[in-house]
Amino acid sequence: MGVPGFYRWAVRRVPHLRAKSTGPPYNSKLRYLDFNGVVHTCVNDWTLQEEEEYLFQLVEAQLAVLLSLVTPKVLLYVALDGVAPRAKMNQQRSRRFRKAQETDSDGIDAVVDVFDRNAITPGTPFMQRLSNRLRSWAATQAAVPDLQGLSIVISCDLDPGEGEHKIMEVIRNHPEHTHCLCSNDADLVFLGLVCESEHVYLLRTKPNYEKRVPTNTGQPQAAEAMDSDAVPEMPVPAAPAAAASAGPMAEDYEMLSIVALRAWLSSQFPDCLPNRLLADFVAMCCLVGNDFLPHIAAVDIYDGGLDKLLAAYYRLKPALNGYLTTSDLTLNLPRWRGLLEQVAQEEAELLLTTLGLGWGPKQLPYRGPGPPVSTWDGLSVVVSPVPRKTTAAQLSAAMSKQGSIVKSVHQLKQSRGPASWLVRFADAASAVRSLVATRRVETQRLQGPSARLTTKQTNKVTTSLAWEAADWQEELNTAVRESFEYWLGPENLPNDSFLRRHVRQRRDRFVPLRVFVMFRRLRVWMQDQAQLAKVLRSSELLEVWGEGRQAWVRHKVEAVQMLRPASGLQFCPNLPKEYYARYAGPVACGSPAADSGH
Template sequence: MGIPSYYRFLCQKNKKIITNDYYLNGKVVLCFDFNCIVYYCLSKMPEYDENNNEAYEKELISEVTKYVEHVYISAKKPSEVFIAVDGVVPMAKMKQQRMRRFKGLFMEPYEIEAGVRNIRKKSWDKNSITPGTLFMKKLDVALKELCARHSGWSVSGYNDPGEGEHKVMNYIREYESNNTFLIYGLDADLILLSMLQSTKQNLFLMREVMEFNSVVLDDNDKTQFLYLNIHSLNNELFHSTKEEYIQDYIMMMSLLGNDFLPHSLSLTIKDNGYTILFNNLKEFHKQKKFLVENKLIRWDMLKEFINMFVAQEAQLIEHRCKKKSQMYSYKGKTEYEQKMAQTILMPCKWFVEKEFYDNGLKQDWEDTYYKKFLNDDKNACIEQYLKGLQWILDYYNGNVIEYDWYYPHMETPLWKDIYTYLCNDTIGKERFIYEIALPLKPEQQLVLVLPIESFHLISNEKYKSFPSRFPQYYPSKFSVHTLGKKFIYESESNIPILPSKFIRKMLV
């Protein structure tokens, strides 16, 4: 779900949820949300030699399969293993992937200027770890061979649509109750997805032991692992494992932003937003009120919930603007930190919030916010945002979704305006009718998410020519969106959205 530091945040707040082992209950199945393993093994690879790309990729694939075996042995060799490789994803996720991949290009000259990137050394193109590339095809063959050597192992490859973590959840849903599932993965939304499945199954998330941002090794230089007990997490958060509490929690977390909806200017997980929302949610539940019923958002209850914190909105925005305006004074202690500070803190240097903040929120700040940063009818923005909330809930529950849907803005409407809208309008599920469409093909997704500098990864000549036909979607120069962002890694590329509907139409 793209929630920064969420795993670490939960562990610090709820220390009992982490164990050195897992307990058995029925059959034990090990599931891999796989792509993070590729990135992890890539980080351990020797320096890239562009003249020997094939050998480099062969070694990387070998390291990946070895690491899968290591995780399997560390998990005590469960009787069943399921490897879920990322396939083609919904448009809302593709939009996020596209902006992230383009941002790497934006950052390159700044990192070179700051001295944190070596201009003479060419690195392996990480965009190769995208469905449809030759590298992923070779990796797919290796994983199928690996599974063939083990009884009870299976793989869902890049040709099967869906994010890895959602493939894992669909796999778990096929099982009867009371089995033990170990899920290897580093993505924060795995926690939320696992919480939804934990009412029927015994779930543990498995990940490397980390200290000071480095993986801890044992005496044999092997990676050590910890287990996050999802059942214990539910009890720590709610003192209950009932599904209605978990559904509400998923809904609440969407209000903090994720891969599909931006966070608001007033509430982020790093600036006490989680605490504000969670404390209000607990108070809400004390009154026997719930945001979600039968996996549908109750808009009347959402209105009441927003009303619990809406009065703080302007004050919270003002506080965050003030805090950001003061951050650029940080210069770093070491030479490396000083270089990195020039790059990382660029959003504070640019401080686009000056449009509506000057030692306090300007009188017309709300109008400026909508005019400068949303560029749309206020009610239309609100309706798109509310549809997004229900879409996310459907997506995480494994329900039918609108594959081509995406939120078209960089910012959210203000809470006060969402509250007013909900006071004046009755929203039913019928307001958000989904248009059903098939997923894109893997190479079609490549055209959508890759910057032109990575089009060498596409083998289809017709697809390769797409940027020359529609150059407006592949700008060589663009800015990044930094409103509400303190660090450059939080920012997003200001590039045209390339809808999956358009790709499907033009690349038949």
């Protein structure tokens, strides 16, 4: 049950997960090696794959490195994967077929390996030779003085069960000892959490360790023969020292404390029984990444999915209302329903986003000026802050965009900081539009103009200015009405995922006015929903229902026709394809291809 990304999550969340108090060599009475991972690592460093002897020397060199890190006192258990359960066999076969197809699709750019990794499968001749070599190595190590009294057990591929399950069977029989596991697989983390032993540690390679390029490939004669006309001799096997330099060294490993992970989980849920809490945690981790279940988009571990599940689990109050798993480790389905209901809403949002019906990107909070006050003259706008080197001509040109007509500009007296300017427009329509328009002076964006002029600001303007006023309320009402007609009209709505989602929420296509008052344009123009409903009722294209804060608005014709059910049904067949292309699950053995039409 691999959970990609779990190691990264655990290191960032759990304090003291990395055992740094004491460096290698670590002491442990019982030591376990999930050995298939070691074999694959050695195959990666196997440069000349025609010589199997060199691979075996790499394996023995890695065993020497691992023994130098953790010296067991009682038992060294080396477990090769045996015959797996049927479901796991199907999953492994699908993975190998997929890898073979990817290699074929790469064409001439593919890396051709002489060694077929499918040979690392129970029952193959290669695994038989590897098992015999490991037994010979164990017999040799029994004569080493430092390992006297140590039992070395080689569980070969003929013993049924995967390596991690063989290891856990031994741990169950000796829960009183300290156990050290060696594997990069997250399976052993979860198995170590739920086992009866309280002292379990995991040795794994660092995620960013750099493989060392061996300076001596072990076959100098073959390399020299390539540059000469002489007949090449048979390659000479590499020396053990050269083989040891090809794989991960002692400094490339780190020790993880599963004890620390247990303690952290118990501190997050102090009211829960430790064994029941750990079982629930492992079960929840199946949702964020599993070899046999399709991934759930809402709880993707790379997007904080495991943290969301833990927060939902906390709200369930398992110590009072019941755990997700029973005492015999079966699922308590009613409790699972309560957990999944908390993430179902976010899952639905992601599916709607896939169809183009999501809420759209999250908007930043508005921090600009509010609507104009009743005492506004309808022509004057304060622009601040403005760069101090800006001239009147530059500011006038910037504020004259989009059909606005500037009559005059006046710099307000200010002792320090950016300058403030008073801009006088020729008509109220220009002033109203400028309140929500984006203006720039020499590529620098000006902050939102404000219609809230204070008496102190107006007194700073020269007395020669003829202070005129205009009827701006009707111009503002017209601008608001035209904006709503555009927002809910056929030109904008097909491209506006946020409004389109709100329109689809009701069969009658009404949208509450409280949705629109959060828009930046209405933040500046109008916030009174009662006044807003009154303005929209004068539109020939809009229909308003309700009063005040309970008012709703819709487009009379275009929105209903444009978002009729038939247009939405065409997206439904695309959902499974797009969704499972990103969150692909396992492929059953012998199943037809996705594009076969079956």
